[in-house]
Amino acid sequence: MKLPLRGIPAEIPTGLNVTLTGASLHRMGTDTFTHTKSCMCGLGQIEATVSSPDHRWPSAYNVHWSYSIKCAPCSGEYMVDDHGLVFRRSEYAANRAAWDAWYKAAQDYEATPEIAGLKAEFAALLARLRTKKAAHEFLTLHGFTTDKYGTFTRAYRDAQSYAEGIHSSHAPTMARLLGKDPSPFQMAITALEAQRDAIPSVRRVMSAHPN
Ligand SMILES: [Zn+2]
Numbered sequence: 627m628k629l630p631l632r633g634i635p636a637e638i639p640t641g642l643n644v645t646l647t648g649a650s651l652h653r654m655g656t657d658t659f660t661h662t663k664s665c666m667c668g669l670g671q672i673e674a675t676v677s678s679p680d681h682r683w684p685s686a687y688n689v690h691w692s693y694s695i696k697c698a699p700c701s702g703e704y705m706v707d708d709h710g711l712v713f714r715r716s717e718y719a720a721n722r723a724a725w726d727a728w729y730k731a732a733q734d735y736e737a738t739p740e741i742a743g744l745k746a747e748f749a750a751l752l753a754r755l756r757t758k759k760a761a762h763e764f765l766t767l768h769g770f771t772t773d774k775y776g777t778f779t780r781a782y783r784d785a786q787s788y789a790e791g792i793h794s795s796h797a798p799t800m801a802r803l804l805g806k807d808p809s810p811f812q813m814a815i816t817a818l819e820a821q822r823d824a825i826p827s828v829r830r831v832m833s834a835h836p837n
Pocket residue numbers: 665666667668669670671697698699700701
């Protein structure tokens with residue numbers, strides 16, 4: 627699974643400044659061009675290599691970029707991602723590990739008997755609503771869905787499968803509607819949010835991309 631990086635926009639190179647010479651336009655096969663930038667320590671280089679099939683008009687869809695840090699000290703300390711963004715390896719690894727831990731904690735919470743039990747009771751409550759229309763109105767009123775009725779009714783099979791698919795962030799609401807104390811659920815969710823908010827950010831050092 628590819629995890630999102632906090633604070634890093636999904637920067638995909640577009641509007642590529644690739645100039646093909648007249649000769650290369652007529653050669654069969656793949657053209658490659660290498661752009662270089664000075665590395666972080668200034669003693670080596672970061673290469674950005676673009677390869678494109680022999681198309682007359684290269685576009686973002688038919689070119690491939692690859693990046694390489696040609697400096698031993700810098701390649702030990704830094705890395706380049708698929709978009710040409712340069713990060714400190716230590717920061718990148720810490721960020722990834724923290725996201726992995728958070729995803730696992732969130733999944734573990736979702737799988738607790740407390741959540742399963744709550745969903746089972748909520749399914750019974752939902753099943754008492756006799757029509758899909760009534761279920762849709764109830765679930766909309768309490769913030770479980772923002773779907774229009776048509777969309778909702780195509781997806782809604784029965785109360786039990788619907789309840790099983792409810793995310794644990796709705797657990798406090800489910801508890802309240804069942805006349806239970808929502809605070810244990812709210813505390814667990816608040817703790818997960820705090821864990822997510824504490825994930826260390828990873829700063830982009832530079833872009834290896836020529837643009
Ligand atoms: Zn260097």
